[in-house]
Amino acid sequence: xxxxxxxxxxxxxxxxxxxxxxxxxxxxxxxxxxxxxxxxxxxxxxxxxxxxxxxxxxxxxxxxxxxxxxxxxxxxxxxxxxxxxxxxxxxxxxxxxxxxx
Numbered sequence: 730x731x732x733x734x735x736x737x738x739x740x741x742x743x744x745x746x747x748x749x750x751x752x753x754x755x756x757x758x759x760x761x762x763x764x765x766x767x768x769x770x771x772x773x774x775x776x777x778x779x780x781x782x783x784x785x786x787x788x789x790x791x792x793x794x795x796x797x798x799x800x801x802x803x804x805x806x807x808x809x810x811x812x813x814x815x816x817x818x819x820x821x822x823x824x825x826x827x828x829x830x
Contacts, residue, residue, distance in 0.1 A: 736755055768789060772782055 768786065772786055776782055
């Protein structure tokens with residue numbers, strides 16, 4: 730991350746017109762490298778317990794893709810009816826029963 734920060738600062742001084750895009754790209758690359766190192770160390774620690782673990786790591790990049798896709802579909806599914814119908818005529822009020830303890 731330190732290398733990414735230094736690179737971004739130097740590039741901003743040299744070519745400020747496209748430094749924002751390059752900074753975001755560099756941070757994303759830095760996070761990907763750290764995540765890869767973290768997963769590799771975790772796999773090495775657990776390799777003696779599960780010898781087939783490296784095969785499971787091949788599917789690792791699909792997890793964020795599936796997670797973001799499911800979240801996007803859930804947001805679209807829950808927001809679409811509200812956008813189509815518009816605001817409610819009566820406000821929704823939460824009335825929770827409070828216990829005395």
